[in-house]
Amino acid sequence: MEQFSGKIWVLGDDIDTDIIIPTEYLALKTVNDMTPYAFSPLRPELAAQIKEGDIIVAGKNFGCGSSREQAPEIIKALGIKCVIAKSFARIFFRNAINNGLLLIENETLRDAVSEGDEITVTINEAIEHKGIQYPITSLPENLVDIIQAGGLVKAMRKLNGLD
Amino acid sequence: MGMTIAEKIIAAAAGVSEVKPGDIHTVELDRLMSNDGTTHLTIDMYNQLKNPQIADVNKLVWIVDHNVPCDSVKTAASHKKMRDFAKEHGITFYEGAGVCHQVMMENHVTSGELIFGADSHTCAYGAVGAFGTGVGCTDYLYAMVTGKSWLLVPETLKFNLTGKLNDGVYARDLILSIIGMIGANGANYMAMEFGGEGLKTLNMSDRIAICNLCVEAGAKTALMEVDEITLDYLKAHGREPKHCFQSDDDAVFAHVYDIDLSTIKPIVAKPHFVDSVVDAKECVGTHIDEAFLGSCNNGRIEDLRVGAKLIKGKKVHPLVRFLVVPASAEVYRQALSEGILDTFMEAGAIVMNPNCSVCWGSCQGVIGENEVLISTGTRNFKGRAGHKDSFVYLASAATVTASAIKGEIATADLV
Numbered sequence: 355m356e357q358f359s360g361k362i363w364v365l366g367d368d369i370d371t372d373i374i375i376p377t378e379y380l381a382l383k384t385v386n387d388m389t390p391y392a393f394s395p396l397r398p399e400l401a402a403q404i405k406e407g408d409i410i411v412a413g414k415n416f417g418c419g420s421s422r423e424q425a426p427e428i429i430k431a432l433g434i435k436c437v438i439a440k441s442f443a444r445i446f447f448r449n450a451i452n453n454g455l456l457l458i459e460n461e462t463l464r465d466a467v468s469e470g471d472e473i474t475v476t477i478n479e480a481i482e483h484k485g486i487q488y489p490i491t492s493l494p495e496n497l498v499d500i501i502q503a504g505g506l507v508k509a510m511r512k513l514n515g516l517d
Numbered sequence: 518m519g520m521t522i523a524e525k526i527i528a529a530a531a532g533v534s535e536v537k538p539g540d541i542h543t544v545e546l547d548r549l550m551s552n553d554g555t556t557h558l559t560i561d562m563y564n565q566l567k568n569p570q571i572a573d574v575n576k577l578v579w580i581v582d583h584n585v586p587c588d589s590v591k592t593a594a595s596h597k598k599m600r601d602f603a604k605e606h607g608i609t610f611y612e613g614a615g616v617c618h619q620v621m622m623e624n625h626v627t628s629g630e631l632i633f634g635a636d637s638h639t640c641a642y643g644a645v646g647a648f649g650t651g652v653g654c655t656d657y658l659y660a661m662v663t664g665k666s667w668l669l670v671p672e673t674l675k676f677n678l679t680g681k682l683n684d685g686v687y688a689r690d691l692i693l694s695i696i697g698m699i700g701a702n703g704a705n706y707m708a709m710e711f712g713g714e715g716l717k718t719l720n721m722s723d724r725i726a727i728c729n730l731c732v733e734a735g736a737k738t739a740l741m742e743v744d745e746i747t748l749d750y751l752k753a754h755g756r757e758p759k760h761c762f763q764s765d766d767d768a769v770f771a772h773v774y775d776i777d778l779s780t781i782k783p784i785v786a787k788p789h790f791v792d793s794v795v796d797a798k799e800c801v802g803t804h805i806d807e808a809f810l811g812s813c814n815n816g817r818i819e820d821l822r823v824g825a826k827l828i829k830g831k832k833v834h835p836l837v838r839f840l841v842v843p844a845s846a847e848v849y850r851q852a853l854s855e856g857i858l859d860t861f862m863e864a865g866a867i868v869m870n871p872n873c874s875v876c877w878g879s880c881q882g883v884i885g886e887n888e889v890l891i892s893t894g895t896r897n898f899k900g901r902a903g904h905k906d907s908f909v910y911l912a913s914a915a916t917v918t919a920s921a922i923k924g925e926i927a928t929a930d931l932v
Contacts, residue, residue, distance in 0.1 A: 372878075376905065377876065377879045381591045381592055394905060396612035396899065414702055414736065416707065418896060421635055421637045421653050422554065423558060423653035424558075441702060443705060443735055444735065448653060448656055449625075488723075507566070507655060511567070513563060516567055
């Protein structure tokens with residue numbers, strides 16, 4: 355199974371879609387134009403600090419609020435490899451898969467880590483942090499395929515031989 | 518085994534006789550609503566597909582409501598894309614008719630339907646016993662080109678209502694109380710079902726306000742039992758129900774809550790979470806800069822009547838901007854004919870065209886740094902109504918109007 359390691363950014367409970375991308379920036383032309391403003395109501399400096407391959411670890415109800423699909427798109431465009439949270443809001447959960455952003459639910463990791471720690475994720479198996487293994491649930495193969503293709507539309511284009 | 522309303526609607530849409538929570542089913546959608554928040558993204562993706570087609574154009578309803586009339590050149594381009602596509606494909610299209618969910622309730626939704634809306638507050642349609650759920654634009658696109666999607670059958674929380682709301686207490690106070698009680702993710706992935714004798718005391722406007730806000734508890738959908746009030750509403754709007762489902766006596770609920778409506782009090786949700794609710798009296802005296810009466814949650818004629826009755830003969834506080842935004846053109850014209858808009862304008866309120874307004878913090882009335890808004894809108898997230906360092910309190914039409922008069926948070930009995 356695919357394995358990756360990354361530095362973590364730690365966020366709290368109820369990180370809503372207006373925190374992830376405030377309404378005023380939704381009119382910008384592309385998702386890349388919006389990324390500097392990700393998480394700006396909460397941590398304006400965060401978007402510039404996040405590096406390719408980093409991981410977000412958050413509390414419960416991550417992604418609550420609006421159905422705006424720019425929210426998972428922006429997190430992915432920032433280079434975030436996956437988001438691990440105690441729980442995800444349901445619209446965000448579907449939107450993340452549809453945009454190729456890996457989400458992992460884990461109840462205990464968040465309270466055991468500190469920002470800047472490194473963790474290793476083995477998809478469908480476990481997260482490792484300072485020698486401790488946190489088991490994670492499996493995603494069905496078809497959802498893994500969608501995530502690895504970069505989202506549902508890209509998976510469909512691949513299926514139809516367009517990419 | 519008995520089924521809940523949500524289970525029955527999914528079973529019917531999946532063409533099977535029984536479903537249970539946790540099952541995933543492919544379902545046929547009855548209706549697909551999308552608004553100018555994200556439709557331009559859907560169109561961009563549609564154009565990336567190989568030989569794309571719309572499965573059934575009659576199911577699609579597109580509504581420009583978030584930024585109407587258009588506020589910038591960028592938005593104009595996005596609207597034009599939506600308008601042109603709708604015209605080319607013969608999609609039912611509204612612009613300026615009102616906030617999408619109110620327009621849907623007035624013109625399209627009927628009992629027993631399964632509806633996807635590319636907007637989180639689509640759960641409002643449960644007011645007439647329809648399963649409405651919010652999706653992103655990729656899920657919307659998939660449903661648009663195939664007519665179908667997949668759904669995980671949710672568990673159901675049952676809210677058994679008894680008694681009657683006291684005078685001066687509104688459906689908005691009830692749903693904010695419930696969200697405060699179960700928390701912002703208390704119904705995550707679940708359906709919230711409302712029934713009981715108390716439901717019969719709530720009119721359709723109350724019911725829409727309750728169902729609309731259930732997503733703020735994380736709910737996938739909200740559903741109410743179909744009764745005479747539902748059927749009268751549908752009849753008055755020229756529609757017939759598709760199915761009139763009730764939960765079976767032996768249906769299984771994840772939890773049953775019994776709520777005596779007479780125990781509900783005026784409520785305020787404090788910044789920056791919808792479940793951060795307190796007795797409105799605890800917030801009395803909090804300084805405000807702006808008040809907003811409107812939105813898909815609380816901008817119907819019943820809400821405007823409450824505000825107008827309170828403010829008649831009084832004035833909006835000189836340091837407060839009071840925005841009154843009817844939820845639809847139908848509501849606007851009704852308010853006009855009843856003299857309600859005149860009452861608000863006489864008092865110094867700013868009456869605006871039907872749209873999402875400051876509830877989504879883009880088009881009109883956005884608030885600046887450190888400013889405070891009291892609102893009948895849907896959310897009070899940090900930065901939701903404008904500057905990242907601003908504050909939104911949520912309350913009923915009565916509390917919002919009383920606050921606009923006093924220049925600080927006030928309950929109706931104080932004006």
